[in-house]
Amino acid sequence: GGLWDVASSRRVGKPMKHEGVVNSAQFSPDSQRIVTASRDKTARVWDIASGKPTGEPMKHEDVVNSAHFSPVDQRIVTVLQDNTAHLWDAASGKPIGEPMKHEGVITSAQFSPDGQRIVTASLDQTARLWDVATMTHKDTREDILLLAELAQATAGMTWETVEDAENLKLLTPEQIRVSWENITAKFSRRHSKLTPLQRFMEWNVADRRSRTISPFSQVTVSEWLENRIKEGTVEGLRTPMQIDPANARATAHLGRRLADHALKQ
Numbered sequence: 001g002g003l004w005d006v007a008s009s010r011r012v013g014k015p016m017k018h019e020g021v022v023n024s025a026q027f028s029p030d031s032q033r034i035v036t037a038s039r040d041k042t043a044r045v046w047d048i049a050s051g052k053p054t055g056e057p058m059k060h061e062d063v064v065n066s067a068h069f070s071p072v073d074q075r076i077v078t079v080l081q082d083n084t085a086h087l088w089d090a091a092s093g094k095p096i097g098e099p100m101k102h103e104g105v106i107t108s109a110q111f112s113p114d115g116q117r118i119v120t121a122s123l124d125q126t127a128r129l130w131d132v133a134t135m136t137h138k139d140t141r142e143d144i145l146l147l148a149e150l151a152q153a154t155a156g157m158t159w160e161t162v163e164d165a166e167n168l169k170l171l172t173p174e175q176i177r178v179s180w181e182n183i184t185a186k187f188s189r190r191h192s193k194l195t196p197l198q199r200f201m202e203w204n205v206a207d208r209r210s211r212t213i214s215p216f217s218q219v220t221v222s223e224w225l226e227n228r229i230k231e232g233t234v235e236g237l238r239t240p241m242q243i244d245p246a247n248a249r250a251t252a253h254l255g256r257r258l259a260d261h262a263l264k265q
Contacts (some may be wrong), residue, residue, distance in 0.1 A: 003034070003048060013051040018042065024066040035076055035090070037064040043078050045090050055093045060086065066108070072115035075132070085109040085120050087135065097135035102126065112216040119200065129200065150201055153179035180205065229253055 003012045016025075020040030027034055033054065034046045042057035043064050058067075062082040069076055074090040084099040085106050100109070104124030111118055111132075118130045127147060128137045153176055171179070184205050203215040213224045228239050229250050234257050237250055 003051070013048075016044070016046045016051065016053075018044070020063075023064065026066075026068050028069045029071050033069075033090075035067045035069055037067040037078060039063045043067040043076065043088070045076070045093075055091070058088050058093050058095075065106075068110060070111045070115040071113055075111075075115070077109045077111060077118055079106050079109045079120075081105065083122070083124075085118070087118070087132065100128070100130050100135065100137075102128070113214050114216055117216070127200075147201060149179055150183055150204055153183065154204070225250070232257065 003016075004010065005012050016022075016034065016036055018036065018038035018040050019042075020038045022036050022038050024037045025034055028045075032048055034048060035043060036046065037043045041060045041063060043060070044057045045054045046052065047054050058076070058078065060078065060080055062080045062084075065079045065081060067076055067078045069090065075096065076088045076090045078086045078088060080086065083102050083105055086099050087096040088094065089096055100106075100118065100120055102120065102122035102124050103126075104122045106120050106122045109118055109120045116132055118132060119127060120130065121127045125148070130137045152171065183201070200215040203211055209221060212218065212220050225239075229237065231237075232253060237253050237257060
């Protein structure tokens with residue numbers, strides 16, 4: 001792995017080397033470190049200033065497909081090829097608690113914005129929400145069935161059984177409409193406090209312009225976009241353009257910044 005300067009497109013510092021292919025590299029929330037995941041069955045944390053690893057490698061029993069920092073503390077979640085995800089203390093390089101297990105390969109694992117939960121997605125057709133403090137998950141059968149319906153409505157495809165996975169069937173527009181109405185209606189009838197998984201699903205069916213930026217955030221999409229526009233950086237302005245291409249303010253500010261950058265060349 002290596003660090004690159006976006007403005008000049010040049011490499012910064014020395015390469016971050018593993019003994020196997022590097023599968024992923026992610027910045028820490030403070031942009032002072034990078035965590036890498038490798039086929040050599042390790043994940044490592046690197047200091048950006050020195051380009052050197054901090055502490056010992058986090059050793060696993062199988063290939064490490066990805067690694068992500070918690071947004072609020074020193075913890076890291078890693079995803080392995082053996083159907084497990086693991087929580088680590090980035091400072092000590094030691095594992096925390098028991099592995100998070102699925103019946104199939106885990107395709108992703110992400111922290112919630114408050115760092116209190118981890119959501120995992122797997123080829124076993126499930127997503128699970130884990131409590132970081134206890135490393136346990138608790139989802140009702142009703143929630144799992146509703147999550148499956150949400151996934152099918154979003155993809156516009158379905159299959160009757162796991163064995164039929166090679167023969168996906170397209171849903172008709174009417175079937176998709178009915179599914180969305182069913183999911184939305186179920187959440188509109190809920191009056192008690194939502195479980196984390198229910199909150200995740202509610203966020204997915206909410207209006208994309210008025211909902212929060214993530215299921216567990218208090219910041220709305222419009223507020224987040226406005227903050228990026230106020231930053232005024234080229235990278236900060238590109239994000240609103242990707243999320244809301246029709247945003248006139250972002251377009252105007254980005255055009256001005258790019259023009260200023262061109263004049264300085």
